[in-house]
Amino acid sequence: MLWTWALKTVPWKTILFHVPTIVEAARQLYETTRVPPATKEARPQPPASLDALRRAVEDLEQRQAQQAALFADLARQVEALATAVEVLRARVAYALVASSVATVLAIAVAILAWRR
Numbered sequence: 001m002l003w004t005w006a007l008k009t010v011p012w013k014t015i016l017f018h019v020p021t022i023v024e025a026a027r028q029l030y031e032t033t034r035v036p037p038a039t040k041e042a043r044p045q046p047p048a049s050l051d052a053l054r055r056a057v058e059d060l061e062q063r064q065a066q067q068a069a070l071f072a073d074l075a076r077q078v079e080a081l082a083t084a085v086e087v088l089r090a091r092v093a094y095a096l097v098a099s100s101v102a103t104v105l106a107i108a109v110a111i112l113a114w115r116r
Helices: 002-009 012-033 037-041 050-115
Strands: none
């Protein structure tokens, strides 16, 4: 029972619409944070010159900017999902009120019909 309720309340259409973006963002995150197996065991050697050190710092800053953009994109997607869930919650509340009113009216009509 709870499982069917969860299936109905999840905004599957919105999630399926954003799946390619989520997969691409996850792939980018994985690629930027992945360490090749050969470098896991051996520590990277510090740069020998000041220019190499500057390039390494620039590379790190670029990766940090890419990850920040990725996290910002993920945050926007989570916000969109939260908005969709809030809209669905409001619709469910409206449907509950409407079905309650319809039930009361049906009972009233049934009572009136029975008395005649």
